Amino acid sequence: MHRVWNFNAGPSPMPLPVLEEIRDEFTDYRGTGMGIIEMSHRSGEFQALLAETKALLAELLGLTEGQEIVFIQGGGSMQFVMEAYNFLRTRAAYADTGVWAHKARDAAAFFGEAYDANSAKDRNYSYIPDTYDIRPGTDYLHITSNNTIYGTEYWTFPDVNVPVVCDMSSDILSRRVDCNQFAMIWAGIQKNLGAAGTALAIIKKEFLETARTDVPAFLQYRTFVEKDSAYNTPAVFCIYTLNKMLHWIKNMGGADAMEIRNKKKANLLYAVIDGSGGFYRGHAEPAHRSRMNVTFNLASPELEKDFIARAKENGFAGVGGHRLVGGCRVSLYNAVTPEAAEAMADFMKEYMRTRG
Amino acid sequence: MHRVWNFNAGPSPMPLPVLEEIRDEFTDYRGTGMGIIEMSHRSGEFQALLAETKALLAELLGLTEGQEIVFIQGGGSMQFVMEAYNFLRTRAAYADTGVWAHKARDAAAFFGEAYDANSAKDRNYSYIPDTYDIRPGTDYLHITSNNTIYGTEYWTFPDVNVPVVCDMSSDILSRRVDCNQFAMIWAGIQKNLGAAGTALAIIKKEFLETARTDVPAFLQYRTFVEKDSAYNTPAVFCIYTLNKMLHWIKNMGGADAMEIRNKKKANLLYAVIDGSGGFYRGHAEPAHRSRMNVTFNLASPELEKDFIARAKENGFAGVGGHRLVGGCRVSLYNAVTPEAAEAMADFMKEYMRTRG
Numbered sequence: 029m030h031r032v033w034n035f036n037a038g039p040s041p042m043p044l045p046v047l048e049e050i051r052d053e054f055t056d057y058r059g060t061g062m063g064i065i066e067m068s069h070r071s072g073e074f075q076a077l078l079a080e081t082k083a084l085l086a087e088l089l090g091l092t093e094g095q096e097i098v099f100i101q102g103g104g105s106m107q108f109v110m111e112a113y114n115f116l117r118t119r120a121a122y123a124d125t126g127v128w129a130h131k132a133r134d135a136a137a138f139f140g141e142a143y144d145a146n147s148a149k150d151r152n153y154s155y156i157p158d159t160y161d162i163r164p165g166t167d168y169l170h171i172t173s174n175n176t177i178y179g180t181e182y183w184t185f186p187d188v189n190v191p192v193v194c195d196m197s198s199d200i201l202s203r204r205v206d207c208n209q210f211a212m213i214w215a216g217i218q219k220n221l222g223a224a225g226t227a228l229a230i231i232k233k234e235f236l237e238t239a240r241t242d243v244p245a246f247l248q249y250r251t252f253v254e255k256d257s258a259y260n261t262p263a264v265f266c267i268y269t270l271n272k273m274l275h276w277i278k279n280m281g282g283a284d285a286m287e288i289r290n291k292k293k294a295n296l297l298y299a300v301i302d303g304s305g306g307f308y309r310g311h312a313e314p315a316h317r318s319r320m321n322v323t324f325n326l327a328s329p330e331l332e333k334d335f336i337a338r339a340k341e342n343g344f345a346g347v348g349g350h351r352l353v354g355g356c357r358v359s360l361y362n363a364v365t366p367e368a369a370e371a372m373a374d375f376m377k378e379y380m381r382t383r384g
Numbered sequence: 385m386h387r388v389w390n391f392n393a394g395p396s397p398m399p400l401p402v403l404e405e406i407r408d409e410f411t412d413y414r415g416t417g418m419g420i421i422e423m424s425h426r427s428g429e430f431q432a433l434l435a436e437t438k439a440l441l442a443e444l445l446g447l448t449e450g451q452e453i454v455f456i457q458g459g460g461s462m463q464f465v466m467e468a469y470n471f472l473r474t475r476a477a478y479a480d481t482g483v484w485a486h487k488a489r490d491a492a493a494f495f496g497e498a499y500d501a502n503s504a505k506d507r508n509y510s511y512i513p514d515t516y517d518i519r520p521g522t523d524y525l526h527i528t529s530n531n532t533i534y535g536t537e538y539w540t541f542p543d544v545n546v547p548v549v550c551d552m553s554s555d556i557l558s559r560r561v562d563c564n565q566f567a568m569i570w571a572g573i574q575k576n577l578g579a580a581g582t583a584l585a586i587i588k589k590e591f592l593e594t595a596r597t598d599v600p601a602f603l604q605y606r607t608f609v610e611k612d613s614a615y616n617t618p619a620v621f622c623i624y625t626l627n628k629m630l631h632w633i634k635n636m637g638g639a640d641a642m643e644i645r646n647k648k649k650a651n652l653l654y655a656v657i658d659g660s661g662g663f664y665r666g667h668a669e670p671a672h673r674s675r676m677n678v679t680f681n682l683a684s685p686e687l688e689k690d691f692i693a694r695a696k697e698n699g700f701a702g703v704g705g706h707r708l709v710g711g712c713r714v715s716l717y718n719a720v721t722p723e724a725a726e727a728m729a730d731f732m733k734e735y736m737r738t739r740g
Contacts, residue, residue, distance in 0.1 A: 047421075224621070
């Protein structure tokens with residue numbers, strides 16, 4: 029079996045032991061005589077898996093407010109639509125930290141007034157603004173806890189007088205966060221928690237009660253809560269991979285252990301950048317650096333192209349920047365091992381030595 | 385490895401060789417050094433897989449009108465919403481063949497007038513009506529080519545003067561159908577074509593041009609066409625299972641071979657029902673019987689319960705009727721082997737011998 033150092037930005041690597049577990053029971057899930065993808069979503073086995081997955085999420089995220097947990101297909105883009113369709117009555121505020129915030133805001137603009145509560149555009153999205161202009165009648169403030177494209181991450185969360193909805197797609201369970209402060213959290217699972225094909229949403233009951241009812245049933249969070257994510261066939265396999273990842277995170281020591289692991293990996297790469305005398309130029313301002321996505325530039329697009337090509341030759345996959353901004357990006361989600369980050373750091377040093 | 389006779393109504397069995405192929409490359413897809421679920425949806429490998437999957441669909445379905453093919457998460461329920469949201473301007477007609485038709489019509493009613501063009505309710509949905517009351521200004525007629533709950537299937541398709549949208553979720557590629565007669569076909573893949581988590585939609589260009597534009601971008605078919613199903617991260621693994629199933633169908637001989645195979649399986653079970661002297665009572669009228677879902681009753685709910693329990697004890701899974709209607713149901717999608725159908729037929733005869 030051949031395995032590369034995989035730094036894809038999502039979909040992204042899974043821990044090898046998790047993959048092997050899935051592989052080993054692929055034709056016979058727990059002695060049922062069928063694979064997980066051949067199983068009815070209304071079977072006792074899948075219902076148990078679903079319940080366990082929700083319980084693990086509540087435990088690992090430290091949920092204490094009796095939040096509802098649902099699984100919805102369609103990724104972040106579906107959530108951009110549903111969040112606004114369900115909760116935007118007068119106006120909604122969006123923290124402008126880059127591309128994902130724009131996508132969220134633009135989707136919301138279809139349903140009503142969606143405005144920027146702040147903006148990091150003035151310094152090319154290299155930081156997280158810490159002030160919020162909240163207009164009267166604002167239904168919620170939307171934030172993106174980690175910005176995969178610019179490589180910034182929230183280290184302090186907004187203290188505002190409106191419900192906060194957090195798109196946690198790219199750093200959920202990568203660190204300890206007080207999840208009870210948010211009216212709603214949602215996340216695509218394909219970065220830190222499993223295979224692309226489902227998002228999870230965690231909603232406070234009192235926030236859910238404010239949701240509109242003049243919305244197609246399938247686009248109402250209420251429907252997914254009432255039908256326990258089985259209004260129609262859910263993405264069984266994706267929820268199953270989420271379950272496996274949650275067990276893995278728990279066995280590794282939970283959110284705190286993930287935070288230590290992810291800090292260590294990010295520090296290795298930022299140390300190379302900071303010690304490179306400008307050969308590598310980190311995009312994010314140090315106080316706002318993401319532990320999930322280390323974004324940087326080299327002296328020229330040509331040199332970046334060469335760096336990415338040499339990295340690929342040396343077995344490092346997925347280090348090109350996002351297609352919209354270019355540059356380089358190393359994504360360090362939960363499954364990426366410290367050894368992989370170390371190998372990448374060594375490669376960066378070696379590359380600088382030969383080209384610098 | 386333990387394998388049962390699996391007659392689940394969806395999600396449903398996959399051919400063992402397909403499962404084994406997926407399993408064997410689960411940690412290293414084609415020498416890339418990563419599993420398919422760890423791979424970027426923008427990678428060359430996945431883009432090639434996507435293009436091949438579309439080409440296989442066009443070939444196996446015999447598409448000749450240059451139809452657009454897209455993959456959308458959210459299953460049939462998402463399609464019920466999108467179909468009406470995109471195409472219902474004045475009114476839409478629904479052929480009332482049962483529960484799925486009702487779900488489609490009720491979803492459409494949110495967006496405008498959705499009416500029954502006919503109804504099989506008078507004989508408890510045991511047949512497919514062959515007349516259509518199409519009102520002036522009707523934007524499209526929606527039909528459900530196979531009805532999983534009542535066990536009926538279309539053997540002749542409507543000849544009407546409006547575009548026909550066919551929900552082919554439960555019999556796509558199970559037989560030869562002239563797919564060029566439909567303005568749009570869509571199908572969840574989890575019955576005949578792969579793992580739950582994506583639907584496919586096949587749309588004639590001229591029909592697509594009639595789609596509304598005052599719809600959220602993520603809910604427009606146009607968006608999926610323009611972005612080649614990658615407006616956001618698609619359900620990579622599900623599309624991959626679809627690709628594997630299409631290869632398997634092609635290797636087996638395509639739609640014609642599937643039709644022979646599925647006819648043989650269904651005939652085995654209907655012969656037992658018809659020869660049982662009323663011990664088994666088929667729900668569908670013989671001329672409208674589904675090859676995908678053989679639905680029947682026994683003399684009493686108690687006897688049905690016993691039948692289902694004995695079947696389970698003997699290694700036959702998924703033979704209970706849909707939770708909304710009860711009774712018994714044996715689903716015979718593409719992956720179900722003739723041997724499985726034969727074993728089921730034998731079991732039914734043996735059960736009748738001991739209980740009849």
